[in-house]
Amino acid sequence: DFPSGYAGYHNHREMVAELNQTVADHGSLVKLSSIGKSHEGRDLWALKISDNVATDENEPEVLFTCNQHAREHLTVEMCLRIIKQYTDGYATNANIKNLVDSREIWVIPSVNPDGAEYDIATGQFRAWRKNRQGQGTDPNRNWGYQWGCCGGSSGSPSSETYRGPSAFSAPETQRVRDFVNSRVVGGTQQIKTHIDWHTYSELILWPYGYTYNDTAPGLDATQANVFATLGRRMAALNGYTPEQSSDLYITDGSVNDWMWNAHKIWSYTFEMYPKTGSGTSGFYPRDTVIAAQTARNDSAVELFLSYSDCAPRIIGRTC
Numbered sequence: 664d665f666p667s668g669y670a671g672y673h674n675h676r677e678m679v680a681e682l683n684q685t686v687a688d689h690g691s692l693v694k695l696s697s698i699g700k701s702h703e704g705r706d707l708w709a710l711k712i713s714d715n716v717a718t719d720e721n722e723p724e725v726l727f728t729c730n731q732h733a734r735e736h737l738t739v740e741m742c743l744r745i746i747k748q749y750t751d752g753y754a755t756n757a758n759i760k761n762l763v764d765s766r767e768i769w770v771i772p773s774v775n776p777d778g779a780e781y782d783i784a785t786g787q788f789r790a791w792r793k794n795r796q797g798q799g800t801d802p803n804r805n806w807g808y809q810w811g812c813c814g815g816s817s818g819s820p821s822s823e824t825y826r827g828p829s830a831f832s833a834p835e836t837q838r839v840r841d842f843v844n845s846r847v848v849g850g851t852q853q854i855k856t857h858i859d860w861h862t863y864s865e866l867i868l869w870p871y872g873y874t875y876n877d878t879a880p881g882l883d884a885t886q887a888n889v890f891a892t893l894g895r896r897m898a899a900l901n902g903y904t905p906e907q908s909s910d911l912y913i914t915d916g917s918v919n920d921w922m923w924n925a926h927k928i929w930s931y932t933f934e935m936y937p938k939t940g941s942g943t944s945g946f947y948p949r950d951t952v953i954a955a956q957t958a959r960n961d962s963a964v965e966l967f968l969s970y971s972d973c974a975p976r977i978i979g980r981t982c
């Protein structure tokens with residue numbers, strides 16, 4: 664379990680209990696389902712939030728994924744914050760009610776539960792990043808677009824950025840892939856926008872990560888402008904630094920590149936608090952920061968949801 668000073672973080676059992684409590688408290692707004700199993704057999708939970716939640720309505724869908732990287736425990740708290748905002752807030756906040764009524768919101772609070780549990784299993788943090796297959800695969804180098812193309816990952820199993828033996832070799836990326844693929848209804852991908860939550864550095868990142876170029880096959884200048892404009896608008900609200908992810912460093916096989924190329928989903932990474940840290944200490948802020956550092960993103964998430972029907976509207980275009 665988490666060491667003292669970190670009890671406010673949810674371990675896997677506590678996270679599942681929180682999801683079940685949300686179903687108990689807001690049964691008409693949420694539907695909890697498993698999209699399958701992790702390598703070690705833990706359920707990968709997805710919570711759907713919407714009015715008429717049992718019906719697949721013709722509404723734009725939004726996906727939030729958290730905890731691809733095991734040690735980035737603050738991101739689980741961020742996904743739980745989004746769930747709380749858009750369920751508890753429904754009855755009292757008109758903006759929240761409008762967004763829940765007009766969208767279908769999917770939240771996957773832990774993509775890598777095996778790694779997250781391994782990181783805390785001894786009661787001392789292990790600074791574990793990857794999943795638990797063999798020496799570990801980095802889920803965020805295992806996605807199937809430009810996998811291993813460009814020096815943005817490692818072929819060495821011991822590496823922190825090991826891409827795996829093949830694209831989608833990790834059960835966890837396979838399950839999220841299959842879920843997203845399943846949201847193609849009548850030939851149209853219903854999920855329009857996505858945020859993948861990470862720590863740390865306080866950044867908002869967008870594709871492509873595999874190339875330094877702003878435009879590349881499947882991503883033209885107008886689309887790059889939409890990514891940057893919406894990214895900058897969100898950064899103005901949470902104080903993070905907005906940039907194309909390759910401005911940070913080249914990555915290949917990241918979730919954002921696949922979401923965009925395979926489905927044209929406007930897919931971002933948010934790197935949360937802290938802005939800087941000494942090595943791995945930055946991954947372990949005490950639980951006293953959880954409330955402020957998750958609520959810090961409330962307005963950026965609200966703006967994101969408001970543009971999720973048509974992100975190009977941010978630059979005055981129609982869909």
Ligand SMILES: NS(=O)(=O)N[C@@H](Cc1ccccc1)C(=O)O
Nearest residue numbers: 803861862863872908914917932
């Ligand atoms: N969370 S992190 O420290 O691992 N940083 C992320 C940053 C990142 C995320 C998405 C695309 C490119 C880069 C990573 O996957 O390397």
Ligand SMILES: [Zn+2]
Nearest residue numbers: 732735861862
């Ligand atoms: Zn990460």
